[in-house]
Amino acid sequence: MNTLQYGWRNLWRNTRRTLITLAAVTFSTAILITSYALMDGLMEHAVSNATNLVVGEAQVHAPGYLVDRSIYKSLAQPDRILKKAREDNIGAAPRRYGYGLVAVGTKSAGALFWGVDPARERETFDLAKHLRRGKFLPQKPDRTMVLGQKLAKSLQAEVGSEVVVVVQAADGSLGNELFTVTGILKTAGDSIDRNAALIHSKDFTELFVSGERIHEIAFNSRGRVPLEELGKLVAQSAPGQEVKNWRQLLPSVSDMVNLFDAFIWVFGLIFVLAAGMGVMNTMLMATYERMREFGIIKALGATPYRIIRDVAVEALVLAGIGTILGSILALAGSYYLQEVGLDTTMFAGSYTVGGVAFDPVWRATLSIKGFVIPIVLMAFISLVASLYPATLAARLDPVRAIHRP
Amino acid sequence: MMTLIKIFLKTLFLSFSVSVLLLNHSLLHAQEQPLTPKQILDKVDDLFRSQSSHGLATMTVATAHWKRSLSLEMWSAGKEKSLVRILAPKKEKGTATLRSGNDIWNYLPKVKRVIKLPSSMMAASWMGSHFTNDDLVKESRMADDYTFEITFIGEGAGEEIVEVTCYPKPEAAVVWGKVLVRARMKNYLPLFVKYFDEDLRLARTMTFSQVAELGGRLIPAMVTMVPEEKPEESTIIHYEKMDFDIGLENDFFSLRTLQR
Numbered sequence: 303m304n305t306l307q308y309g310w311r312n313l314w315r316n317t318r319r320t321l322i323t324l325a326a327v328t329f330s331t332a333i334l335i336t337s338y339a340l341m342d343g344l345m346e347h348a349v350s351n352a353t354n355l356v357v358g359e360a361q362v363h364a365p366g367y368l369v370d371r372s373i374y375k376s377l378a379q380p381d382r383i384l385k386k387a388r389e390d391n392i393g394a395a396p397r398r399y400g401y402g403l404v405a406v407g408t409k410s411a412g413a414l415f416w417g418v419d420p421a422r423e424r425e426t427f428d429l430a431k432h433l434r435r436g437k438f439l440p441q442k443p444d445r446t447m448v449l450g451q452k453l454a455k456s457l458q459a460e461v462g463s464e465v466v467v468v469v470q471a472a473d474g475s476l477g478n479e480l481f482t483v484t485g486i487l488k489t490a491g492d493s494i495d496r497n498a499a500l501i502h503s504k505d506f507t508e509l510f511v512s513g514e515r516i517h518e519i520a521f522n523s524r525g526r527v528p529l530e531e532l533g534k535l536v537a538q539s540a541p542g543q544e545v546k547n548w549r550q551l552l553p554s555v556s557d558m559v560n561l562f563d564a565f566i567w568v569f570g571l572i573f574v575l576a577a578g579m580g581v582m583n584t585m586l587m588a589t590y591e592r593m594r595e596f597g598i599i600k601a602l603g604a605t606p607y608r609i610i611r612d613v614a615v616e617a618l619v620l621a622g623i624g625t626i627l628g629s630i631l632a633l634a635g636s637y638y639l640q641e642v643g644l645d646t647t648m649f650a651g652s653y654t655v656g657g658v659a660f661d662p663v664w665r666a667t668l669s670i671k672g673f674v675i676p677i678v679l680m681a682f683i684s685l686v687a688s689l690y691p692a693t694l695a696a697r698l699d700p701v702r703a704i705h706r707p
Numbered sequence: 708m709m710t711l712i713k714i715f716l717k718t719l720f721l722s723f724s725v726s727v728l729l730l731n732h733s734l735l736h737a738q739e740q741p742l743t744p745k746q747i748l749d750k751v752d753d754l755f756r757s758q759s760s761h762g763l764a765t766m767t768v769a770t771a772h773w774k775r776s777l778s779l780e781m782w783s784a785g786k787e788k789s790l791v792r793i794l795a796p797k798k799e800k801g802t803a804t805l806r807s808g809n810d811i812w813n814y815l816p817k818v819k820r821v822i823k824l825p826s827s828m829m830a831a832s833w834m835g836s837h838f839t840n841d842d843l844v845k846e847s848r849m850a851d852d853y854t855f856e857i858t859f860i861g862e863g864a865g866e867e868i869v870e871v872t873c874y875p876k877p878e879a880a881v882v883w884g885k886v887l888v889r890a891r892m893k894n895y896l897p898l899f900v901k902y903f904d905e906d907l908r909l910a911r912t913m914t915f916s917q918v919a920e921l922g923g924r925l926i927p928a929m930v931t932m933v934p935e936e937k938p939e940e941s942t943i944i945h946y947e948k949m950d951f952d953i954g955l956e957n958d959f960f961s962l963r964t965l966q967r
Contacts, residue, residue: 405822412827466820474773474835476799478815
């Protein structure tokens with residue numbers, strides 16, 4: 303009789319205990335895989351929201367620009383940087399920024415004006431599709447404006463509202479103009495929500511008398527180019543300028559991703575240990591119950607190695623069945639969560655964490671890593687957990703074991 | 708501009724309160740019931756409330772990136788109302804600011820719209836100068852928000868001067884942690900005002916110079932504001948013409964006048 307069959311038979315000598323342990327292993331595996339997929343989904347969502355929406359994977363600014371956002375600190379040779387990005391097939395969007403005042407009717411508020419190139423924003427980022435109402439800026443400048451959600455709310459602006467704009471132009475003069483609201487953004491991070499007023503770069507240049515000044519170029523390859531390589535490529539095309547990747551631009555999101563990653567492994571380890579304890583308990587009980595049996599086997603000439611092997615294989619069979627069942631369960635669960643997702647609207651509407659917008663529907667992302675590692679871990683811990691009872695059995699003195707009551 | 712007038716008036720008012728304080732001090736022995744500081748400030752308030760003025764000035768703003776001059780025409784009445792209109796250059800011609808109490812409206816002739824300044828923009832620059840919108844408003848609150856104390860009387864720069872230090876009251880929502888005013892003893896014309904931030908670091912200095920007779924009064928015709936952090940930058944207001952007590956109607960300071 304081969305060892306596997308032997309283990310299988312031994313397992314079902316106490317059906318209830320085996321079923322309970324099997325359930326523990328099954329659910330631990332399922333929960334581990336599913337929760338990892340959920341966390342992975344959340345993080346992937348956060349990172350892609352953080353980068354694809356508007357920040358990009360990297361940005362370049364004039365040295366010190368991010369400190370005071372002075373309209374005078376503009377990029378040197380932005381054309382060269384944009385041309386290089388095009389050659390490297392990396393999406394790049396140039397942006398101009400300036401502070402000013404926006405007013406609708408009797409309501410007014412301070413705003414950060416973004417002079418954007420609508421075509422490039424459309425092809426590189428998701429912001430142009432991230433609208434709650436209305437449309438994004440047209441390709442040609444026509445004095446239209448897209449407002450951040452909270453800014454629009456505080457101005458009580460709707461699509462079609464007329465906006466009076468007053469700014470301090472780069473030459474010291476007072477720039478003022480009438481714009482029409484063409485769209486209102488969805489939640490896109492706190493600072494955008496509160497003060498972003500997007501206008502066409504040509505309108506911006508006219509309003510701010512800012513000439514060729516470009517304050518930021520945001521790059522996005524949508525994960526195609528690794529972060530380090532992207533940083534190097536950008537730095538080459540922009541010597542002396544400040545290049546930052548999204549982890550530096552959004553340290554809170556980066557920290558959050560790292561923290562969650564660590565958290566999920568600690569969490570996973572606890573699950574695996576708990577399941578391992580279950581396996582160990584079963585195997586211990588099974589061993590104690592069969593002390594006489596082991597004694598007789600030993601007396602008949604079984605080596606300690608054979609006993610360890612038998613007990614370990616029994617545990618592995620148990621863990622194997624548990625993990626297979628668990629992964630089937632996890633696959634079904636993750637697939638559901640990936641396709642349908644958890645709707646958290648009842649707890650919170652759309653929300654932002656660390657300036658990054660999250661969708662209220664929480665979706666899982668199942669990766670090979672998040673699937674294989676829990677299974678391997680579970681099998682490994684079951685094996686380790688069985689070694690202790692196996693060693694106990696292997697070290698039995700046959701004579702005393704046989705005479706055990 | 709009216710900010711200027713206002714700040715200037717505030718300074719005058721401060722120096723005046725100093726004078727009243729001093730006077731009060733000397734009268735202490737003669738008079739049984741001396742005026743409390745509050746009463747003194749109220750008296751000063753009343754003095755300015757009845758006053759109206761009209762003037763012409765040039766504001767020259769120099770920053771690290773540009774330098775430009777604006778011609779201004781301004782009106783004020785009491786402590787609560789003022790109006791400033793830009794006469795030149797062409798791009799800003801007709802742009803006007805109306806202040807009534809704590810509210811500020813700007814008229815933009817290019818788009819023919821009036822906008823009310825949001826409270827979040829109070830700390831922002833007025834017309835690109837080193838004065839803030841808050842400067843237009845806060846000065847009438849000086850008596851409410853600050854306590855006054857004479858910190859120096861004596862010889863300075865070859866003449867008798869007096870120095871008054873203003874500290875914000877604990878509950879007052881103010882920008883400055885301390886305001887220091889120096890004036891001549893002789894005629895209480897201000898010399899300078901130093902503004903200190905909440906950490907009591909010097910933030911900016913307003914200097915008064917070129918004393919001249921304008922509108923029948925002896926006043927400093929030039930006011931210079933220099934931010935401490937950028938000493939190469941400045942805003943200079945030069946008063947060319949001033950008229951006092953011209954009897955402006957109260958409804959002069961209306962949104963209608965603003966748009967004219």
